[in-house]
Amino acid sequence: MxxxxxxxxxxxxxxxxxxxxxxxxxxxxxxxxxxxxxxxxxxxxxxxxxxxxxxxxxxxxxxxxxxxxxxxxxxxxxxxxxxxxxxxxxxxLDREIPDLDFKLAKRQRRLPVVYSREEVFAVLSHLQGLFRLQIELMYGSGLRSAELLSLRIKDVDFSSNNIFVRGGKGNKDRTTLLPKGIAEDIQRQVKHVSLLHQQDLLAGYGSVYLPDALDRKYPNAAKQLAWQYLFPANSISQCPRSGIY
CATH class of the missing domain: 1.10.150.130 (Tyrosine recombinase, N-terminal domain)
Known part of the structure; x- marks a missing residue:
């Protein structure tokens, strides 16, 4: 959270x-x-x-x-x-800061580390299940880890093979491609979340955090499947703001 x-x-x-x-x-x-x-x-x-x-x-x-x-x-x-x-x-504090005189940190020039396709597949070969799917999605869509974990079901558009990233770096929205090779796996993940969500609702849970006070504008949206996280937590957690489980 x-x-x-x-x-x-x-x-x-x-x-x-x-x-x-x-x-x-x-x-x-x-x-x-x-x-x-x-x-x-x-x-x-x-x-x-x-x-x-x-x-x-x-x-x-x-x-x-x-x-x-x-x-x-x-x-x-x-x-x-x-x-x-x-x-x-x-x-x-509404105070002006005069010109500062301080020791500048040394600029380190380093070459970026970029995995080859063979190295990426070597990493994937040691993963399975949900973890492999998450890494494949990050690699294929260029998602950051925080963006991956913030994805809602409604953010995945299977008809156009697009993923909508909300509030990414710089608090900006953008779209990226949904890799066709894992589209069926993502659909199975949506079905898994749907079943899990139904169980949570029957147990009296199932609410999810909504950004920008949308819970006041759409009181029932927090329990709708579309707003559920694509990769939910393994256990029931408490919202730090509302206190709702």
Whole structure:
């Protein structure tokens, strides 16, 4: 359930809750919220829980230099941390940050690792069942792991051999191809989920998390088969926001 935003108090008082509320009002994705709050927490703990309003450029420079020198972080990691802190001061605290002078992380140039077809098939030969199907779908459709686990049954269009990715990287939607070689296996997975869903409904369960407050707009959608995950969890779980199983 890592893709579900935790519920905030109606009138948040804690610093991080107020920050999260501000991020959501700006319409940023949950991945961005997670990243920003992670680095802002690290920044605050680095300075021994000193309030960001009582810190300035010197503290920001010290933290970013630490990441490059002692933390040995990559360039992109340092850049992400900088973006989070800039958001904290410019957007959240409404304070300008002067030009910063800090040690830049070294840019490491590495060649990307790309498996050959033979290597991919060698990996698949050691997999079976559901795990093999998931890897085949990721390889054939170019899905990220988070996108794979977020797929709903309604996102697979067998008539056009398309998969609709909702809220992917950058909180953007896109389409990708459904590999024809595993289309029948995906259909069998849908039938399996359908039977499992019917059993859950009979047991008093069967509700699924709906994004963007759709549960208020469509009260019955959470129990419809179309909204069920294509690869559900192995056991009944509790929604961290609603508390419903």
């Amino acid at each position: 890592d893709d579900i935003r935790p519920k905030l108090p109606a009138k948040p008082e804690r610093f991080m809750d107020i920050l999260r509320q501000h991020i959501r009002k700006q319409g940023l994705s949950y991945r961005t919220e997670q990243t920003y709050t992670h680095w802002i927490k690290r920044f605050i703990h680095f300075h021994r829980l000193k309030h960001p309003a009582d810190m300035g450029a010197a503290e920001v420079e010290a933290f970013l230099t630490y990441l490059a020198v002692q933390g040995l972080c990559a360039t992109n990691t340092q850049r992400v941390a900088l973006n989070a802190i800039v958001y904290l001061y410019k957007q959240f």
